[in-house]
Structure formats: C-alpha cells, structure tokens
Amino acid sequence: MRKVLLSCVLLSGFISAGSQAGDFTVDQNKERFNMDSLTVKVGDNISFTNSDTVKHNLTVVTPEEESNNLGTEPPGAVVKYSPPKKGTYDIRCKIHPTMKMKIKVEG
Numbered sequence: 885m886r887k888v889l890l891s892c893v894l895l896s897g898f899i900s901a902g903s904q905a906g907d908f909t910v911d912q913n914k915e916r917f918n919m920d921s922l923t924v925k926v927g928d929n930i931s932f933t934n935s936d937t938v939k940h941n942l943t944v945v946t947p948e949e950e951s952n953n954l955g956t957e958p959p960g961a962v963v964k965y966s967p968p969k970k971g972t973y974d975i976r977c978k979i980h981p982t983m984k985m986k987i988k989v990e991g
Contacts, residue, residue: 905929910985912940917975917985925990926970932963941978947971
C-alpha cells in the first residue's frame with residue numbers, strides 16, 4: 885500500500901511539474917540578441933534583458949503578421965513576454981534594424 889501511495893504522490897508531482905511554465909532569458913548586448921532563435925511552449929515566459937549601453941525597442945510580429953510594440957527599453961531594463969499561441973514569432977528592434985530573432989512556440 886505504501887509503494888502505491890508513494891508512486892501516486894511522485895506521479896502527481898511529475899504531472900504538476902510538467903505543466904509549469906518555463907522561464908527563458910534573451911540578452912541584448914552590442915546591438916544584438918544573444919541568440920538567433922528560441923523554441924518555447926505556449927505559456928512560457930521570456931525575459932528580454934537590455935545589457936547594452938544604448939536603448940532598444942522590442943517589437944513582436946505574431947504568426948498572423950500583427951505587430952506588437954512592447955516599448956523602448958533603457959539600458960538595464962527587462963521586458964517580459966509570454967507568447968499566447970503556437971507559431972513562429974519575429975522579434976525585432978525598431979532602433980537597430982539588424983537586431984532580429986525568431987521564437988518558435990510549440991503547443
């Protein structure tokens with residue numbers, strides 16, 4: 885009986901842990917994102933940290949090609965974003981047009 889109860893407790897903990905959102909960090913430095921692409925799941929949290937000495941702007945272009953301006957970030961700022969649905973999102977800086985990355989969101 886104890887083994888069955890322990891197995892149920894461990895299994896429920898595994899299921900709960902599997903449903904928690906993940907946390908990811910993208911750094912902005914030297915007028916670049918520190919990665920070209922990132923794969924996350926719906927509901928995951930992405931923090932964009934401006935480690936640069938200049939301002940940046942975060943614009944998210946959704947899979948439906950809708951543009952969402954998340955604003956201008958001064959050096960040291962952190963902007964958080966959680967993609968609402970599956971698809972590929974383009975992330976851009978309107979201040980520095982060469983700053984681009986893609987985020988693939990899985991279900």
